[in-house]
Amino acid sequence: MHFTINGRLYDVGVDVRTSILDLCREHLGLTGAKKGCDHGQCGACTVLINGRRVNSCLTLAVMHQDDQITTIEGLGQVGNLHALQAAFVRHDSYQCGYCTPGQVCSAVGMLDEVEKGWPSHVSKDLAAPRFDDSEISERMSGNLCRCGAYPNIVDAIREVAGIESKARTADEKDAAMASEVVA
Amino acid sequence: MKSFIYEKAATPEAAVRAGAAARFIAGGTNLLDLMKLQVETPAKLVDISRLDLAGIDDGDDGGLTIGALVPNSDLAADPRVIGRYEVLSRALLAGASGQLRNMASTGGNLLQRTRCYYFYDTAARCNKREPGSGCDAIGGENRILAVLGTSEHCIATHPSDMAVAMRALNAVILTLKPDGDSRRISIHDLYCLPGHTPHIETVLEPGELITHIALPKPQLGKQAYRKVRDRASYAFALVSVAAIVHVADGKIASASLAFGGLGPMPWKDAAVEAALMGREPTDAAFAAAADALVAQAKGHGANDFKIPLARRTLIATLRDLTGA
DSSP states (O other), rough: OEEEEETEEEEEEOTTTTBBHHIIIISSSOSSSSSSSSSSOOTTTTETTTTEEEGGGBBBGGGTTEEEOOOHHHBBBBBOOOHHHHHHHHHOOOOOOTHHHHHHHHHHHHHHHHHHHHTTOOEEEEEEOOOHHHHHHHTTTSSSOOOOOOOHHHHHHHHHTTTOOOOOOOOHHHHHTTTTTOO | OOOOOEEEEHHHHHHHOTTTTTTEEESSSTTHHHHTTSSSSOOOOOTTSSSSOOOOEEOTTTTTEEEEBBBHHHHHHHHHHHHHHHHHHHHTTSSOOOOHHHOOOOHHHHHHOOOOOOHHHHTTTTTTTTTTSSSSSSTSTTTTOOSOOOOTOOOOOOOOHHHHHHHHHOOOEOOOOTTOOOOOOOOOBBBBBTTTTTTTTOOTTTTTTEEEEOOOSSSHHHHHHHHSSSSSSSSSSSEEEEEEEEEEEEEEEEEEEEEESSSSOOOOOOHHHHHHTTSSHHHHHHHHHHHHHHOOOOOOOOOHHHHHHHHHHHHHHHHHTOOO
């Protein structure tokens, strides 16, 4: 089988059961994408396929031989970090770091979706979503961080997105929670 | 994961010729998950992901024809869907995560399997996974499971948000059968109740391929999708309501309501809508509709709470939509 990953062509024989995640980690030495749950629940394995963020654990490599796959290794390198990687460092957006490659790849894909005008669950006007912290939280909900670095992850993404810092007030947080609870 | 033969289909006609034992794979987000657990063990996978079924086209009747391979994210973001079928965008955006919506297909979303813990646990008894083995969900951890349409053999819920909106919108499923015939199936006829055969979930024949989903011309009225779940994002519905309600001259002129999290299929009950028709949009009318919804509801202990929750969620949705 042949694959294009981070712009490089690979020719490798793998079982048809192999996921993109296992292809990268076990066969190509690209260990940036992490195996958290292996069931599409944690987001640690997030990579970009043709620019779209996906869970690499839930898709078979054999189905993606003609696609452009980008992992964290392809986004930036030491000394030449992607803007989001640099922002994660600046804002201390991780503790153990295990979820970080997935968070960064997810954020890259997410910002592209915002650029395209895609709405989210929290967008009041689906035709013209406004991008703010609640949008970042909602759109990044497919990436879990068990260290709880979420506030700093939001800070890093907000900075790269170029939106004004706006810490949510306690009232806004209460209102967001109340909207999920039916009286 | 059990081994399988992999084939890539070049056309829908070639895909359906693969045989009844083959399973189609598009997004794969549910099927691969189940294959890893050996809940699903297909002998052959037919890759349909590159078929030319990923477009959204205006229908002749003022409706919309959605290719079965349109990813959930693209469907939710389509300006025609946002503008005319907001309940569908809202339902899609309330489901899964950004990554999953980027992979999951429209056809696959309709056919996704229950998230009942016992269906996933191959050490447990499950009539859906292994017909005739029994049901450990009844009398087990059933907090997330169904209160409507169940049988003594299965109390699983259908997990989709999208399909709930599709029922409110009276969607029609277009398919291609292995013999080359195509047919149209109303979404109201697509799903089966569990009865004695919970492993049979739809009327689709083995090897029958969903090619498109057609939405009729938009109904009059305001649309909403309200989902109640254990966390604010990335969780399945405990209860959800897809609603399209039209008020004219102070009376409810039409209503289309469908429900998630309650039954083995996206739930719709004409009695609920009948309770609203022609009435003023008041709490009394909403309560009558809610009573109709839960009239046959049966809790199983841990999920008893869904019955009052369904009542309240419906009433709150109707208040929001009508300004009552």
